[in-house]
Amino acid sequence: MTTTSGIPTTMRAAVLHGPGQLSLAERPVPEPGPGEVLVRVEAVGTCGSDVHYYRHGRIGDFVVREPLVLGHEAAGTVVACGPGADPRRMGRRVSIEPGTPCGSCGECRPGRYNLCPDMRFLATPPVDGAFCEYLAVHQDFAHEVPDCLTIEDAALLEPLSVAVWACRKARVAPGDRVLITGAGPIGLVTAQTARAFGAREVMVTDVLPHRLAMARAAGAAALDGLGRTAAGRRVHPHRPPGVLRRPRGQRRGDPYGGPGRPGGPRRHGRRRDPAPAEPGAEP
Structure with a gap:
């Protein structure tokens, strides 16, 4: 094993x-x-998900039955390399x-490792997560980041990847109108x-005023439960935008609906140029 000096034995x-x-x-x-x-x-x-486990001790069938380290949005510095x-x-x-992923199943071999039925996900019982000082991961899943990003930015690339996957899955294109629920x-x-994908209008719905305020601060049109903006304007009922929504039915092995996994966001609405279905996508 190749290491830097100063690695302790406990953490x-x-x-x-x-x-x-x-x-x-x-x-x-x-x-x-x-x-x-x-x-x-x-x-x-x-x-x-960390908050759910902390408050309730479970997410659906994923139950904390033994001590568990939470946290899966992590970044840091490589300090040792294992054999190979x-x-x-x-x-x-x-x-x-x-x-x-397992790397050898019918999903992994063709390259769809994100659909692996035996996926081991950090901070998902019984797999420990990253609220610790050191973490061993396969080198293929430790992605180098450029110097222009802070280490905090690097940690947030995981949730950002969910958003990028959602917009790709929904085929958001310049000029689109998009609705996000939540x-x-x-x-x-x-x-x-x-917005970065070119959507000309992004609307976000929620029932909590402080979250709607955050949506407005992020540049979106924030809608309450009745479809009204802060000024009381209602979205035109005959001009539905595309929709990014997060259904509840994620497959076993991924309670969070992460990038590329079934049960993720979908886009509804009219398109000028329907794109072909992605390999391995659900019908």
């Missing part, structure tokens, strides 16, 4: 024991296996892709991404 980790029961614990620093790198974690985002990993990765800043963090970053 701190934030461990969830049950709903509302979080503690700091000392755990061994993991040793990177074949093809893996050891990342010194420097920034981690808090996803809505590229030693040139040492010292590189990386954003971590949190899902690790002004949570993913809804807001999707609104900004849709």
